[in-house]
């Protein structure tokens with residue numbers, strides 16, 4: 001039985017500490033030296049620009065993937081199962097007149113439209129690693145706000161133990177939903193303490209502009225220490241619930257995808273290793289880090305848990 005303390009957390013923490021320390025200056029420096037990175041023209045010119053602060057506490061200083069890589073190599077099964085399908089079918093996602101409903105065990109249920117999502121919260125840019133369970137990774141400059149700001153607004157009751165998320169259901173337009181490849185709509189969930197962790201983010205943009213459709217327009221979740229599939233796209237509903245919520249990939253193959261799905265090089269997927277990963281745009285592979293390198297911020301959430309059983 002492997003417990004969390006056997007993973008040599010101190011060593012992991014030291015490595016991430018150094019990374020995060022080095023970040024602070026480099027982020028500022030690269031923003032000054034390469035302003036075109038922020039005004040990339042790979043987003044269509046019609047896409048709305050966002051104003052935001054740059055986060056210095058949680059962002060990585062690693063080289064960001066290009067806007068082209070981030071928008072042409074995607075997982076978004078509603079738009080098809082191929083990596084280029086989400087880009088090719090992007091216009092099939094109807095993201096105008098969007099409403100995000102927050103309900104369940106809350107004092108203050110509310111509905112936010114696209115304008116509210118951009119205006120109601122102070123937006124910031126967070127450069128995070130995204131590690132897909134398929135063993136590739138990217139570094140993305142997301143723009144959004146902490147999920148806990150939204151949670152504070154909704155005021156969940158004490159018996160709300162989990163947060164459940166639901167994506168758009170539109171089988172008329174979304175090509176992937178014409179087939180029963182998954183049990184639609186796509187659903188995900190977090191434990192309340194994971195949801196209020198400051199790393200957990202609601203993203204409304206990337207590279208300075210609103211989200212491209214293929215990346216989950218107009219609003220998605222980002223949980224950087226978990227495998228990419230937890231970061232649910234194009235959310236229409238967030239519910240506060242008492243019982244552990246249904247999660248699409250867990251429901252699909254419970255022996256392969258657990259509820260937690262924390263990035264963990266010591267627990268392999270039953271059909272492939274999770275020890276290494278390919279950063280999109282690079283040759284060769286890198287070592288995968290426990291909690292995707294975010295141990296410092298999240299390892300305390302799992303103290304005493306057997307991460308091999310609760311994967």
Ligand SMILES: Nc1nc2c(c(=O)[nH]1)N[C@H]1C(S)=C(S)[C@@H](COP(=O)(O)O)O[C@H]1N2
Nearest residue numbers: 074075076077132167186228229231232233
């Ligand atoms: N609604 C929905 N959200 C989703 C998915 C999906 O198929 N549908 N795929 C997930 C997976 S497997 C990954 S790796 C990430 C990919 O995000 P990106 O395409 O923005 O890099 O989105 C996640 N969110």
Ligand SMILES: [Mo]
Nearest residue numbers: 132133228229
């Ligand atoms: Mo993924």
